[in-house]
Amino acid sequence: MLAPLLFFLGGCKRYLDVAPDNIGTIDYAFRMRKEAEKYLFTCYNNLPQLGTISSDPAFIGGDEFATIYPPGIYFDPALYRIARGEQNKISPFANYWDGGNGGRSYFQALRECNIFLENVDKVPDLTDFEKKRWVAEVKFLKAYYHFYLFQLYGPIPLIKVNLPVSASIEEVRIKRQPVDSVVNYISDLIDESLFYLPDEISNKSSELGRITKPIALAVKARLLVVAASPLYNGNPDYANFKNKDGAPLFNAAVSQEKWVRAAAACKAAIDAAHAAGNKLYTFIPSFGETVTDSTKTVLSITGALTDKWNTETVWGLSNAYVSYIQAACQARVTSGDPSVVENPPSTNESIRSDLAASLNMAEMFYSNNGVPIEEDKQYDYANRFTKLRTAKSQEGFYLKRGYETAQLHFDREPRFYADLGFDGSIWYGLGLYDDSKTWFVEAKHGQRAAQLGAGLYSVTGYWPKKLVNYRNDFGSNSAGYSTRNYPWPAIRLAELYLLYAEALNEANGPGAAYEWIDKVRARAGLKGVQESWSSYAKNASKPSTKEGLREIIQRETLIELVFEGKRFWDLRRWKTAPVYLNTPIKGWDLAQEDAVNYYRVKQLFAPTFTPKDYLWPLSEYALVVNPNLVQNPGW
Template sequence: MKLLYNSLCLAALLVLTTAGCRKYLDIVPDNVATIDNAFKMRADAEKYLYTCYNNLPQFGNEGADPGFMTGDEFATVYPVLGNINGNLYRIARGEQNIVSPIANYWDSKYFQALRECNIFLENVDKVRDLTDFEKKRWVAEVKFLKAYYHYYLVRMYGPIPIIKKNLPISASVEEVKVKRQHVDSVFNYTVSLIDEAAVDLPVILPNEFSELGRITKPIALAIKAEILTTAASPLYNGNQNYANFRNKDNEPLFSNTASPEKWQRAAQACREAITACEANGNRLYEFVPRSVTTKVSDSTQRLMSIRAAVTDKWNVELIWGASNSTGGGSRGFQSLSQARLSPFTGTIPNENIGSMLAPPLHIAEMFYSNNGVPIEEDKSYKYGTRFTALRKALKSERYYIREGYTTVQLNFDREPRFYADLGFDGGIWFGQGKNDDDNTWVLEGKLGQTGGRQGASLYSVTGYWPKKLANYNNTINDPAQQYNVEGYPFPIMRLADLYLLYAEALNESQGPSAEVYGWIDKVRARAGLKGVVESWTKFSNKSSKFSSKEGLREIIQRERLIELVFEGKRFWDLRRWKVAENYLQRSVNGWDIAQREAVNYYRVKPIYTSSFSLKDYFWPISENSLIVNPNLVQNPGW
């Protein structure tokens, strides 16, 4: 029995160790795949380098990116129908389990990715025609990727085994039985790899045309800042809930005491990253129409500066974009985000306009009032009637809502990011090939209208659409009945994200200050809002909120949730802040979309009830993995 177990383990190791070679069978003589053949010449090794990149997450993919549909930013038809992958949505609805975990990345993708990175690092010296400069750069890129895969796993599962080197085929049974490492050790190892990589990474890409998406030094420093901010956050930094979370040898996996030094280290990393990115030309994006004949108002230009900061591909604000989403990937989430705006879109093939990603009401409530403070704090906002009061839009509101159109109070008197990021019944939608003077459509979302419910699944179940994700350059071609999509790299890190990380780290390490306000205000100014101090002093019923660390923490967190909405950040932020249970135990609601009249349409309708408990902060390891490797311990609560 022992011999059988040993043989199975060694066979598994062999398969995993050579997995990276399977993509290169076409370059190996006589179809015999070996590591030596994969690293014989530069061209072959470069293919293996791209294999290491190919393991990066599919950002913005609703069926593969945990940050996208696993949280509470989107609802959709359930059971899932049509052209949408609802696998991760099942987790949002409380269906995760230990027998066959949904999105079981522990047993599949990312540990394999680490093995492939190690294979590259262990064999790159064998390449005969690789220059020293190229080798240093490639090694640095793979070290960064290796760090990122560790980071991705630790966010998902908490303490993980550190995979410094691949185990040899001759490894004993006990060596195969790896155990989880203290969460601080995982973060420290991850950061050390990035520090090693940063030395040899280029500041700018030598060949931007063919290398967009590859790792540069500014990217590495920005992700280091995010990693250290995550490590300093309450989920990982002195989390008392995990005081008894230990390996089977009784080694602790979390520290019981929070370390202020972690926030200081995060702040320093953020400052270094900002300096490097700005020196490299990164700045907050401002919209400029591509055509001199395109006419836009000042209001529309502001809205597009917000929206196109995401969709204008490879723009100056983007620090790191997912090049694997510029084609089919972004077409997927763009189709699911696009509302039907033209009567002709009802006949456009379903795969082009799915219109199925639906932000719930709590996302619409999250945005500030037009005074730049939360609607529940604004002294003048009609918060009590936000769901019930109907009114017609005035001429002064025509850039946001069609003049004379009746909609609900929740859609009035909101900040520009509300109108830039959300589509809603009666809302103005810029772009998509409209050729009239102001290049705008009007979204009509009630039953029987152009954007309303169609068929069994092709509609927004809440009455809101993530307009932010639909590139304004996509075109609705009425005569040809086509929807043409221009892809873009899904943002992994952009400058506004980094500014807000820095503000957070400064506040946690030093408390409120003019410097902290300044970094938040940079982001707010692009959104057309006054600074934090002025806005809260004048308009909030919590006028001194910004003056305490706790109050400013709430402001910074709300600012991140608004600015980075739909970008896959909320899912991770709510967890690292250790506040997910405050957001994810609620009724997920929308409007009554099966109605034709405004008075009936604008009624709150429950879609499902989300649940969240301590165990949901980290995903479970499958029961089978715990049986195969008895040195592993399960995450608490599972």
């Protein structure tokens, strides 16, 4: 977990300003424990702002979200252009190599980590144990910054130590290292950090956010699964990708051992997380609250993300602008209380509603039988868009009773209703526990959730409700929107379970993998994979083969981690990105007042993904400054 920035990182960016005139800056930074701790916080301060529109390409740069384009005054447009196929090598978006366009130079971040490691021995009033712990934390951070660069650029230079000022021009012009060398170096750095990292944070009032052993092991697990995946493991597309000296940057041979190694790393991470008290989140009502079983399931799904520092959070980051995200994802809802007089939607512009979920995501979720809707023998897939139904009493915990909406919104799994808001859906919020106080989304033209002004609306007719804390105060029509914020889940326990299931299946085939995917499904209110497919799927034997279970695990991962910034990376490492990221982004016909015409599918834009998009471009400036670097393929 990472503590709130106001506590942990505030005031650290400009620590060098504390140095008096005529005193060497680095020497002063390590003169005493207090100053050295500020430098430690500076190393932490480089952590990426995951779940942030302006700086996380994996959050807004894929196919999960859509917004008005060109964006309005409330929306930073830069990284959204990645989703629209506008990445470039002149001035790359999310440039974490040089810095700029939503990115910061992670080579500078690595330099700061090395400065700390080179100078921490100078601090006279630092205990030996504390020094070892600080060194372990910075080694982990150094490993993580290398890993972040690796995900973006593939083979990268390794910044093991800082070069001296006297280094020659040729020494400064470092080369990219092969993928296997990069992965092994990052893994070794994490291993070096483990011994002196705590198993968990005991003093939560002052140390929440410091790196722990479960965090380090979880990142190692993710690293090794990525390295074992098709993009990096014997990828024939990169057979001719070499340094200028002819040295290959990718190993041409597929290694099954990499999956075995990844599985072991996942199991170690899970064991450490369990020992530290992590478990899948289950919603527990507050005193006096009465919650139905279906509501409890839905709130267990969303609470795993939005319930602050909950048991499922292995690593949480508090540097994301979560209040901004929640306002962007919040629909303007209608009360089910007949005593509430609804004011016009324009009375509350603090609810922006401008970050929409794509209709593509709505189609991704399972049926209520726990299988894909296109594979379910009982689901009316052919008429999912055109058939209209009226919600009856048995659907009342998910849909507004008596409301007409599309077939696509009926007979879906609990995660569909937990993660998405749409026309006719219930929006769980304050006062949700009886019918007279339930909130609803009504999104057709002229209704409360419809377009407000030039840009304050969902362009698809879907809202990523998953990212909104159900305890937010959105009941007042005229007052400002009040959010209850939470740390962004860099890693949840459910992700580790799914990574482990994937690695086990790839290493040994179906068998042991079922247990771990089924744990995630059970929390989502679904039966196990084998039972669901054998009972309801057109291809009942699909889970019995490695290839079939691979597809199932990938679909389960995309559903469970939707809107969390993982899909962007997973589609790339699986080499399935062209299948999804060349599919048109769709929504409903928002200008219509009646259901028959509103529920017409409209294409918003056609994204483009080509093989070059698997790896980020190095800027042309970087190649001029360092002629020993080679550009990524296709750029």
